[in-house]
Amino acid sequence: MVNPDRRGNRARRRPTRPQTAAPRAARPAPAEPRTDGPVLELDVERIAHGGVAVARHEGRVVFVADAIPGERVRARVSDDAKAKFWRAETVEVLDASPDRREHPWAEAGVDRAPERRAGGAEFGHIGMGRQRALKAEVLADALARFGGVDEAVEVEAVDPALAPGADSELGTGWRTRVRLHVDAEGRVGPYAARSHRVVPVSSLPLAVPELAHLAPLDERFAGAQAVDLLAPSLGNPWVVVDTGETTRGGGRQRIEEQVGERVFRLDRGGFWQVHRGAAATLTAAVQGMVDGELFDPRAANHDLYGGVGLLAAAVGDRFGDTVRITSVESDARATEHAGANLADWVGARAVTGRVDRYLGELAASASPAERERLRAATIVLDPPRSGAGRQVVERLAELAPRQLVYVACDPVALARDIGLFAERGYRLDAIRAFDLFPNTHHVEAVARLTAIV
Template identity: 75%
Template sequence: MAEPRRPRRPADRRRSAPRGQSRPAPAQHAQHAPLAVDLPVVELEVERVAHGGVFVAHHEGRVVFVADAIPGERVTARITDVQHDRFWRAETLEVLRASPDRRPHVWPEASVDRVPEQRAGGAEFGHIRTERQRELKAEVLRDALARMGGVERDTPVQAVDPALAPGASLDLGTGWRTRVRLHVTDDGTVGPYAARSHTVVPVASVPLAVPELARIAPLAERFPGARAVDLVAPSVGDPQVVVVQGERMSRAARPTIRERVGDRVFRLDRDGFWQVHRGAAATLTRAVQELVDDELFDPRAANLDLYGGVGLLAAAIGDRYGDTVRITTVEADVRATEHAGANLADWVGARAVTARVDRFLDDLVAGATAGERARLRDATVVLDPPRSGAGRHVVDRLAELRPRQLVYVACDPVALARDVGLLRSRGYDVADLRAFDLFPNTHHFEAVARLTAIV
């Protein structure tokens, strides 16, 4: 039940399983996975959290990143990677001194009681009390912003409003995933990958999935010859089990689904990008609407929604400021842009452009007239880049256009911090920041920052 593995569209867009993606490496059945008995086993004092769902310890002066632990614990761990001079990687084998924040794993198939090769991946924080998970995520965000962004800010990671995710457990962090990909072995066995591998682990449950998917998940069935089995629960319509037999289907053959956010319904391809937490789209819509500074927003300016997907955040701006707002959503995926055009039809001034964001901004910088540049300087820019972040080139182009405010939606705290550092060096600063626990029991979360031009 692996999270945000987001194969990218060309240069721009992140995706979440299930997705049309390149054929994975041949999978192995978990019971045939070899044990790495020749690798060293050490005792470690776990010190703090690191980005990526692992924790920091030291062994004979060397940094060790260890999985399935909690700060303050003492564990026995097997070293799995000694290729780097500066650090090693390790997997917890036994907890010798448990943290008071440790709990029975919400997914038994991912528990530390199993050998690492047979632990289901995609719930790497499931052994940690939910409130403590959020504190650890906030620590990662705070550390990344301080080190890479030059910003000292302590931002709590907020739980999703329970009203936005009916059926989800706020305490356990389960029952929220509306999309799950199960991988398939050569003999047709299905299951998630083991953590950090392409070994398929047969499981009897998928606790992060929304209840209607958990009920129909074909975990005991076999699908010989299939590439994957996708479970999809759109907010409009029935849940679906989709057997993926070959490569990505043609544009004409790709079925669509509908997703409701508040009173608005969005159409998208069934294998297109959509936030996987049942309450995520509404949470991010609300956050973007609240973070935009009304005094800086000009509905007549050349407002932009970059990496816009099917138009979710452009619609958030339109709903907030009325049907005469001008906004252009930019997305590299042709099908997503087609859907965005239809989804944004309520706004006379909205348009959807198919383009890579970096090239779109290059063209703006090179070809904008004096009047267009003035409207761009008055603009609000919403951007929701892939996990790798916007990057230096896009930041440079935005700094040349110099819009009044940027609302940056980030799925990776390190990428956000790196881009914040670049933007601060180019005359912007963080005016507001919020973070949301949209992936409970994993190390992932989303942050939304507003940056404004320093006068």
């Protein structure tokens, strides 16, 4: 464990038994992309979900990394020749877009061989304004194709005042959590794109400054699986070595995150938004998205996939100390923290449970009076990247709440669920999108759906 002293120096102490992050289930490594495939000249047509552009070669779709729509590039095919479509990595730009710029992370730039490019900053070669425009295109296309909604969306930048130390023009200095992987020789670095190949790097420009300076990029960690960097908004930053073994209390040390005047407590290894300004941005967005005329503080309001209570508190802070709201989260430790973080509201409670099962039990056991309170309810949900899914949508529609505020980090999953809600009597009233992951293809959206009367 590494923790700087109050003067900002790298005060280093090596515990006998290193702190470890919570163990993760082993996942099969993806097949490594080919490095000897054919090189094609391609005209890049448009952007696709997932951070790659679309081109065609003799009728076959080619998904091209590190390219911008409108460019002509030379790209190396990394898939098997018999694949239905191909993936390829740009190796040379023949006709550059006016939006192309020098990548702010040298180790991820197109001048490096694709197998040596650091992953995790796949839009870094694109100017910030065009990045947001492309993300808006992907979101609007998903809404039309999967949600049946024709809706133009603007992707908004995070207010610079919410992320001190970040460079909004370069899209750097915003990540408060970084995972570095460790290879067989103990070297640390990010994975190359679509690979489990560790790429040693000399810088981490997307990280907040205190992590960028603290990262042990030139050290070896033999026998470790990863090195996690963490910079909470309150207290000192951390460097945590993950050995893949459970060390008592290793992932349960408490940290604090401040959003406005409110402080949230959570486990060091627990989930929190990665961008320094994301929690405040989403708090304000959810507060603004709830239709006050439809909100009933006495109803059976819920925050589903509630984590440590961030969005439940957002609702409570807007509507006052009489608000009734239940946070539902499958992680017992997060629920424990949510209970404490929501203590200001007598009508707030935190429940541990899977959302689909909780809703099923609620539908089966609710009394007529409880059903009435559910029909008057506002439901906030912030599901994982895969979205809420059909079963949760069906159970929510059965309970028939008055309005839903859906926070999503995946455009396709959000659009699919909006389509499912539409089939069950809900319409999309409003949507906003935020660039909480600059220099990547990811985008966060907040949508309001209301029951069609």
